[in-house]
Amino acid sequence: MSPSVQQMDIQPQLHVQTGVQTPEATPKAAAKPREYPVQPGPSGSWQWQEDRVPLEIEVCLDPSSTADIGEIRAAVAAHLSSKTLFQQDGPVTLEEGENTFIESNVESITIVDTPATSQPQAFRAPLLFWQIDLRLHVFQLNEEGGAEADDNPDDISSYKEWELPSRDFHQVWESLVYDTDIKQRLLRYAQSALLFSDRGVNTALISWNRVVLLQGPPGTGKTSLCKALAQKLAIRLIDRYPHSVFVEVNAHSLFSKWFSESGKLVSRLFARIIEMVEEEDCLVFVLIDEIESLTSARKAAVSGSEPADAIRAVNALLTQLDGLKRYPNVIVLTTSNICEAIDLAFVDRADIKAHIGNPSLRARLHIIISCIGELQRAGIILEDVELPEPHLAAALADSVDGHVGTDMDEAQTKAAAALLQVAQECDGFSGRTLRKLPFLAHACLQEAHAQMGPRYPPALPGTLAMITAFGAAVNAEKGDRSALYG
Numbered sequence: 122m123s124p125s126v127q128q129m130d131i132q133p134q135l136h137v138q139t140g141v142q143t144p145e146a147t148p149k150a151a152a153k154p155r156e157y158p159v160q161p162g163p164s165g166s167w168q169w170q171e172d173r174v175p176l177e178i179e180v181c182l183d184p185s186s187t188a189d190i191g192e193i194r195a196a197v198a199a200h201l202s203s204k205t206l207f208q209q210d211g212p213v214t215l216e217e218g219e220n221t222f223i224e225s226n227v228e229s230i231t232i233v234d235t236p237a238t239s240q241p242q243a244f245r246a247p248l249l250f251w252q253i254d255l256r257l258h259v260f261q262l263n264e265e266g267g268a269e270a271d272d273n274p275d276d277i278s279s280y281k282e283w284e285l286p287s288r289d290f291h292q293v294w295e296s297l298v299y300d301t302d303i304k305q306r307l308l309r310y311a312q313s314a315l316l317f318s319d320r321g322v323n324t325a326l327i328s329w330n331r332v333v334l335l336q337g338p339p340g341t342g343k344t345s346l347c348k349a350l351a352q353k354l355a356i357r358l359i360d361r362y363p364h365s366v367f368v369e370v371n372a373h374s375l376f377s378k379w380f381s382e383s384g385k386l387v388s389r390l391f392a393r394i395i396e397m398v399e400e401e402d403c404l405v406f407v408l409i410d411e412i413e414s415l416t417s418a419r420k421a422a423v424s425g426s427e428p429a430d431a432i433r434a435v436n437a438l439l440t441q442l443d444g445l446k447r448y449p450n451v452i453v454l455t456t457s458n459i460c461e462a463i464d465l466a467f468v469d470r471a472d473i474k475a476h477i478g479n480p481s482l483r484a485r486l487h488i489i490i491s492c493i494g495e496l497q498r499a500g501i502i503l504e505d506v507e508l509p510e511p512h513l514a515a516a517l518a519d520s521v522d523g524h525v526g527t528d529m530d531e532a533q534t535k536a537a538a539a540l541l542q543v544a545q546e547c548d549g550f551s552g553r554t555l556r557k558l559p560f561l562a563h564a565c566l567q568e569a570h571a572q573m574g575p576r577y578p579p580a581l582p583g584t585l586a587m588i589t590a591f592g593a594a595v596n597a598e599k600g601d602r603s604a605l606y607g
């Protein structure tokens with residue numbers, strides 16, 4: 122809803138919203154009650170919104186910062202009030218010496234999760250500070266990677282845990298490109314589920330399990346999406362849950378060769394999970410990748426081809442998962458490559474069953490543009506052409522020849538047309554294969570250069586040369602595939 126002049130505050134001031142509101146501090150006490158609640162706030166709580174444009178801003182603290190979060194929040198809010206902001210994802214930069222307090226305590230300030238748009242920034246109206254409903258999320262990343270469980274000395278461990286928000290999962294959310302609103306849908310679902318639990322909604326009347334199932338072909342980002350969702354929620358809900366933990370269960374190790382040990386491993390794993398979820402201010406995410414491996418073990422056991430221990434262990438795991446339902450602060454995330462192989466009893470438990478497919482032309486273009494942008498940023502290729510903004514991928518995909526604006530010069534038009542062609546040729550590639558292309562393309566370029574002989578000293582490739590090399594890498598990948606699979 123766009124703000125009107127009449128709705129302006131007389132005293133211009135930023136409206137800063139933070140984290141979950143406690144029941145006492147909720148809506149009705151808000152200054153300007155409206156007739157209906159508009160949408161859940163950043164933490165899933167229903168709030169009476171004023172007519173401002175919501176802007177989610179993540180403030181990542183420097184690892185060495187010990188500053189008070191409240192002071193940081195106030196300093197960043199004051200700083201942003203002097204800036205021209207746009208409703209577009211991206212970093213908010215600081216000039217050197219502009220604000221030494223922020224500079225010495227903050228690693229990055231980033232606008233995130235703005236609605237999808239196909240408009241170039243130049244055509245968008247800037248937001249004035251009184252128009253913004255500023256939602257600041259201040260956090261510090263945990264630098265200590267994942268810790269393996271030491272419960273299975275003879276084999277790979279049965280789970281790994283991370284304290285969130287973790288450096289390992291930083292910016293994974295932003296790197297995943299889908300042209301459906303799957304990311305926002307998962308975020309909204311998880312926020313609603315946690316809100317229902319937090320408010321003690323009666324599960325006999327309204328049923329939900331806090332179980333998500335993502336299904337789709339390999340390399341489409343399912344595992345990454347689970348990790349990114351957990352990280353995002355840990356950041357969004359930091360005021361309500363100061364601690365968040367991500368537990369990645371290694372289903373293969375639970376049900377591998379040590380079947381007689383499996384039951385014990387499942388018990389130990391859940392004893393650890395229960396220990397965490399019993400802390401009310403700790404939000405716990407449990408990821409079980411390739412969930413079909415559990416249920417297929419059960420099916421095989423029924424048909425007599427797996428030991429009875431396997432069936433006991435799988436049943437124990439499903440029972441334990443059911444037991445987690447009574448804790449309000451846990452979300453179970455599962456993935457599968459083969460939907461048909463999943464036990465129906467499990468599919469039924471999942472509240473959200475989302476199919477994640479290979480990227481569409483628009484998503485492929487977006488991914489390829491972001492890859493080439495990264496090569497430019499890292500100085501691996503020349504920054505000689507301004508690439509189309511990645512969010513223009515949709516318009517570019519719909520264009521015939523890569524022309525997406527009247528102000529494109531010849532080099533930009535050529536680059537856009539070449540990008541479009543490469544993206545069209547990658548039909549059927551997974552996100553994982555697309556993210557590998559820059560590396561393959563660089564190797565292709567080096568090979569071509571070596572063939573030119575020693576008279577040509579290596580020079581930094583230009584952007585267009587790199588896009589052309591992407592085309593060669595795509596053909597090489599297709600050749601490898603047909604050699605492998607016929």
Ligand SMILES: Nc1ncnc2c1ncn2[C@@H]1O[C@H](COP(=O)(O)OP(=O)(O)OP(=O)(O)O)[C@@H](O)[C@H]1O
Nearest residue numbers: 296297298338339340341342343344345552553556
């Ligand atoms: N839609 C996408 N957008 C951007 N990157 C993607 C996308 N899909 C996959 N990737 C890239 O592929 C990598 C592998 O993804 P991930 O392992 O999460 O896929 P997966 O679906 O869980 O695969 P598998 O089923 O084989 O375990 C990610 O790190 C990410 O860089």
